[in-house]
Amino acid sequence: MSANLTFPKGGVHPPELKGLTEKLAIEVMPLPDELELILGQHIGAPCTPTVKRRDEVSEGALVAEVTKGLGVPLHAPAAGSIKALGSSAHPLRVSAPSITIKTNPEAAPATWEVQEDWRQSTPEELLKKVHDAGIIGIGGAGFPTHVKLKPPADSPVDTLLLNGAECEPYITADHRTMLEKAEEVVEGGKILLKILGIKTCVIGIENNKPDAITAMSSAVAAATEAGFDIRVVALEVKYPQGSEKQLIQAITGRKVPSLALPSAVGVVVHNVSTTRAVRDAVVLSKPLIEKVITVSGRGINRPANLLVKVGTKVSDIVEFCGGVKPDLARIVLGGPMMGFAVSTLDIPVTKTTSSVLFLTEDEIDSRELSNCIRCGWCLEACPMGLEPKEIGIYVEAGRPEDTAQFGVFDCFECGSCAYVCPAKRPLVQFVRLAKMKAKR
Amino acid sequence: MWNVSVSPHVRSNESVDKIMWTVVACLVPPLLLSVFVFGVQVLLITAVSVISCMAVEAISQKLLGREVTVKDGSAALTGMLMAFVIPPGVSFLIPILGAVMAIYIGKHLMGGLGYNIFNPALLGRAFLLATFPVAMTSAWLPPLTDGAIFTYLSSGVDAISTATPLAVLKEQGMLAFREAFGSPAEVYPSFFLGWRPGCIGETSGLLIVLGGIFLMYKRYITWHIPVSMLGTMAVLTWIFGGDTLFSGDPLLAVLTGGALLGAFYMATDYVTSPSTRTAQLVYGIGIGALTVLIRIKGGYPEGVCYAILLMNPLSSVLDGWFKPKRFAPPAGGEK
Numbered sequence: 159m160s161a162n163l164t165f166p167k168g169g170v171h172p173p174e175l176k177g178l179t180e181k182l183a184i185e186v187m188p189l190p191d192e193l194e195l196i197l198g199q200h201i202g203a204p205c206t207p208t209v210k211r212r213d214e215v216s217e218g219a220l221v222a223e224v225t226k227g228l229g230v231p232l233h234a235p236a237a238g239s240i241k242a243l244g245s246s247a248h249p250l251r252v253s254a255p256s257i258t259i260k261t262n263p264e265a266a267p268a269t270w271e272v273q274e275d276w277r278q279s280t281p282e283e284l285l286k287k288v289h290d291a292g293i294i295g296i297g298g299a300g301f302p303t304h305v306k307l308k309p310p311a312d313s314p315v316d317t318l319l320l321n322g323a324e325c326e327p328y329i330t331a332d333h334r335t336m337l338e339k340a341e342e343v344v345e346g347g348k349i350l351l352k353i354l355g356i357k358t359c360v361i362g363i364e365n366n367k368p369d370a371i372t373a374m375s376s377a378v379a380a381a382t383e384a385g386f387d388i389r390v391v392a393l394e395v396k397y398p399q400g401s402e403k404q405l406i407q408a409i410t411g412r413k414v415p416s417l418a419l420p421s422a423v424g425v426v427v428h429n430v431s432t433t434r435a436v437r438d439a440v441v442l443s444k445p446l447i448e449k450v451i452t453v454s455g456r457g458i459n460r461p462a463n464l465l466v467k468v469g470t471k472v473s474d475i476v477e478f479c480g481g482v483k484p485d486l487a488r489i490v491l492g493g494p495m496m497g498f499a500v501s502t503l504d505i506p507v508t509k510t511t512s513s514v515l516f517l518t519e520d521e522i523d524s525r526e527l528s529n530c531i532r533c534g535w536c537l538e539a540c541p542m543g544l545e546p547k548e549i550g551i552y553v554e555a556g557r558p559e560d561t562a563q564f565g566v567f568d569c570f571e572c573g574s575c576a577y578v579c580p581a582k583r584p585l586v587q588f589v590r591l592a593k594m595k596a597k598r
Numbered sequence: 599m600w601n602v603s604v605s606p607h608v609r610s611n612e613s614v615d616k617i618m619w620t621v622v623a624c625l626v627p628p629l630l631l632s633v634f635v636f637g638v639q640v641l642l643i644t645a646v647s648v649i650s651c652m653a654v655e656a657i658s659q660k661l662l663g664r665e666v667t668v669k670d671g672s673a674a675l676t677g678m679l680m681a682f683v684i685p686p687g688v689s690f691l692i693p694i695l696g697a698v699m700a701i702y703i704g705k706h707l708m709g710g711l712g713y714n715i716f717n718p719a720l721l722g723r724a725f726l727l728a729t730f731p732v733a734m735t736s737a738w739l740p741p742l743t744d745g746a747i748f749t750y751l752s753s754g755v756d757a758i759s760t761a762t763p764l765a766v767l768k769e770q771g772m773l774a775f776r777e778a779f780g781s782p783a784e785v786y787p788s789f790f791l792g793w794r795p796g797c798i799g800e801t802s803g804l805l806i807v808l809g810g811i812f813l814m815y816k817r818y819i820t821w822h823i824p825v826s827m828l829g830t831m832a833v834l835t836w837i838f839g840g841d842t843l844f845s846g847d848p849l850l851a852v853l854t855g856g857a858l859l860g861a862f863y864m865a866t867d868y869v870t871s872p873s874t875r876t877a878q879l880v881y882g883i884g885i886g887a888l889t890v891l892i893r894i895k896g897g898y899p900e901g902v903c904y905a906i907l908l909m910n911p912l913s914s915v916l917d918g919w920f921k922p923k924r925f926a927p928p929a930g931g932e933k
């Protein structure tokens with residue numbers, strides 16, 4: 159294995175705090191009484207329900223279908239009856255349409271068995287399975303996976319990258335998945351290679367997970383097969399190593415141009431947990447109905463890595479994890495750098511939730527912002543070479559429309575700039591405001 | 599209800615307060631040494647300067663209806679730095695007037711912390727130099743060698759005032775300089791340690807450099823501005839600073855006047871210096887070149903203060919010229 163790869167410009171080193179959960183094996187959380195399935199789990203228009211109130215559904219049954227635009231269908235995570243077609247709290251939109259399922263504790267859990275050898279299927283058949291199983295990028299924004307697997311014809315792809323960087327502090331869900339399900343991730347990688355019709359796959363893992371690197375390397379070695387060239391590389395621990403553009407640059411040296419997709423430089427990136435879900439979809443015909451999440455932070459009594467059903471409410475997770483501590487100050491869905499703070503426990507886990515963090519006052523930093531002192535630290539931290547300080551100053555001065563010159567549209571809101579800012583300026587917030595008004 | 603502010607939810611433990619007070623702390627060793635070199639009155643002058651700056655800051659912010667932020671340490675730092683660049687034998691009134699100029703006019707009328715174009719401490723000094731030209735250019739004291747730090751408190755300062763090495767060099771030439779301060783072998787070590795006439799905080803190269811290295815270790819400043827500024831000064835002095843070309847004394851240029859203090863503590867002021875590395879290098883070179891120009895051709899023996907003030911307004915221009923390198927431009931080129 160070569161030296162740890164990394165992206166050259168910017169980046170930060172927040173305390174990793176993965177020790178709270180990295181040694182804890184994935185636990186299966188018992189089925190909660192109710193599940194709330196948000197219809198818009200993915201990027202794009204929400205699904206339309208295919209069930210009515212009081213319908214009985216079995217585990218894995220289709221409950222909502224794509225009717226317009228990009229998207230993937232939604233399945234019942236467990237057997238039960240449809241209690242309501244209503245709305246749920248949502249971290250970004252205050253509320254979102256959803257399906258509530260009253261689970262049936264009597265029903266035997268579905269058994270998912272190996273169906274047939276995927277090697278006999280055509281790429282098109284495999285791609286359809288990925289779509290039908292409702293797979294989206296579960297490490298991040300929720301982009302439908304089958305779309306990423308059909309790169310535009312004018313930009314041929316030669317490399318598949320599997321993203322096991324998991325560079326956000328606290329989160330260990332991908333780590334545990336790679337450690338405990340290494341073979342399944344590798345098999346998923348092969349399926350993706352077959353769909354893409356290419357040979358080369360590189361799995362990038364930050365070197366703070368040496369056990370995962372070892373496990374994945376042995377799984378790769380054990381699965382050597384003609385026509386598949388898969389290898390594991392160690393990445394330097396630096397945030398945001400797992401960001402798509404930074405990862406591609408670290409591993410392949412290629413730079414994805416502004417506003418372009420990775421396929422522009424011949425690369426497709428999938429998260430390792432998504433890859434495992436692809437494997438389950440193809441090999442077991444199992445839809446994406448459950449996922450591994452990390453429950454962590456000093457504000458929860460029992461941090462854990464949990465396998466939960468999509469739609470499980472945070473309140474049920476809190477109960478299962480021994481309740482919250484009195485000094486809990488903030489609840490975050492996702493990582494501490496890019497996740498969303500929520501104001502209620504009555505909010506369901508979606509396919510893209512990678513963690514639920516319960517942070518105490520000591521862990522967050524609620525100091526007020528002050529004037530920009532022009533220290534330039536944000537410029538040094540920004541992996542995209544942008545000028546967050548100017549964006550902030552312009553937004554404050556009421557000129558958000560003039561911020562395109564500082565690169566707002568290249569900002570993927572990684573938060574590195576705001577992390578280092580000594581004046582505690584909410585630079586990501588400023589960027590979001592600027593993006594709404596700036597002229598391209 | 600829980601706190602739902604926007605991401606990131608974790609932030610580094612650095613803060614403006616921590617940076618400012620750390621820099622103030624780095625200035626304490628040179629100040630203490632100054633007490634041994636020039637006597638206890640320097641402590642009083644510095645205290646008056648710091649307290650007046652903090653008071654003027656609080657009053658200005660009250661008057662302008664802004665939030666009072668004296669405890670962020672930036673006014674204290676200005677007070678400290680302003681005291682460091684005034685002579686050790688001046689009256690206590692001087693730093694009070696300087697504080698009004700530096701903080702009220704130089705900082706708050708320009709928009710407050712972050713919006714001032716000129717380094718407030720140097721603006722204060724420039725104002726004092728214009729208003730009290732005699733005191734500001736003659737209240738120099740010869741270093742004490744006997745540890746009798748109360749000497750200048752009791753005796754009249756005027757009676758014992760002396761001239762700074764740069765002034766001697768400029769007005770009387772190298773021979774007079776050698777006579778007054780000794781051979782190079784004697785001059786370098788004593789100047790480096792701080793035993794020479796000069797402003798309150800500028801004499802000890804050793805302690806200033808150590809403080810600067812500490813700030814670099816903390817990553818509060820980087821080498822770019824100090825090195826480019828001092829390097830330029832050394833090279834240009836070597837070329838043009840002697841009686842013939844290439845006969846100047848580069849080391850002496852760096853060890854005299856406010857060169858080191860200016861390089862590590864004044865020119866690196868975040869607000870008034872550029873933010874990108876390349877711009878910082880150019881800025882440092884500019885200050886170094888202007889300093890040498892003023893020292894050799896100008897009317898004053900020392901040029902660091904004016905050189906920095908002249909470069910201050912160029913900071914944002916330089917930042918605009920040397921923008922950070924973008925990750926990758928859009929495929930069709932930048933619009």
Ligand code: SF4
Nearest residue numbers: 540569571572573575
């Ligand atoms: S949030 Fe945007 S501006 Fe800030 S560091 Fe990340 S990419 Fe740069």
Ligand code: SF4
Nearest residue numbers: 530531533534536579
């Ligand atoms: S890090 Fe904060 S204070 Fe420093 S330049 Fe950027 S926005 Fe301004």
